[in-house]
Amino acid sequence: MIRELLRSLKADARFYAALGAHGRNPTTLRVLVTALTNRGLWFLTFHRIAYTCQASPRRRNLAWWLLRFAQRAGRYLGAVLCKSEILSDCAITGPVYLSSKGLYVFGAQNVGAGSVIHHRVTFGMAATIGKPERPTIGTDVWIGPDCVIAGKLHVGDGATILPGTYLTSSVPPRSVVKGNPARVMLESFDNAVLRSSLEIVTELPAPQNSG
Numbered sequence: 656m657i658r659e660l661l662r663s664l665k666a667d668a669r670f671y672a673a674l675g676a677h678g679r680n681p682t683t684l685r686v687l688v689t690a691l692t693n694r695g696l697w698f699l700t701f702h703r704i705a706y707t708c709q710a711s712p713r714r715r716n717l718a719w720w721l722l723r724f725a726q727r728a729g730r731y732l733g734a735v736l737c738k739s740e741i742l743s744d745c746a747i748t749g750p751v752y753l754s755s756k757g758l759y760v761f762g763a764q765n766v767g768a769g770s771v772i773h774h775r776v777t778f779g780m781a782a783t784i785g786k787p788e789r790p791t792i793g794t795d796v797w798i799g800p801d802c803v804i805a806g807k808l809h810v811g812d813g814a815t816i817l818p819g820t821y822l823t824s825s826v827p828p829r830s831v832v833k834g835n836p837a838r839v840m841l842e843s844f845d846n847a848v849l850r851s852s853l854e855i856v857t858e859l860p861a862p863q864n865s866g
Contacts, residue, residue, distance in 0.1 A: 670750035767794030
């Protein structure tokens with residue numbers, strides 16, 4: 656339990672540090688500085704602890720009780736430092752980026768590895784009032800600031816949700832979505848460049864040449 660948690664936290668720190676280094680392999684010092692200073696990474700760490708406690712209850716294990724104590728402290732710190740909240744049963748299956756600017760209401764069912772999620776994003780508003788409708792987010796998804804993703808829907812792998820989007824229906828893989836209400840602006844878009852840095856794109860990406 657503890658070893659798996661530590662491996663996840665190490666992978667998260669390296670992922671954050673690589674984004675700060677524009678995709679280059681980060682040095683150990685950069686990883687350490689990132690871990691100590693990035694509030695988004697702290698928020699993700701608090702959630703990893705909460706999820707581990709819920710997914711692997713071991714009430715006869717001292718380590719589990721220590722994690723439970725850290726979970727309660729983390730919930731408070733997440734609200735104060737990041738002004739955010741996240742449901743403890745949200746499965747984050749690999750390294751993801753959550754902006755240090757925070758302001759999340761995070762009720763997604765799960766989020767896939769490699770996704771980059773910027774600030775002021777709301778997932779699954781219904782979940783915060785006890786309703787079961789919760790979105791799922793695929794792998795390698797890029798979500799800009801000020802987005803709302805509501806309802807029981809799926810955001811496909813590699814999708815790009817541009818800032819200010821209000822999304823209430825599923826999104827195909829590798830598509831670009833924008834607007835309120837949201838609509839698909841572009842298909843078969845590779846968002847790897849977006850996900851390799853912390854740049855925020857507000858306009859529709861130019862179509863890519865196939866040859």
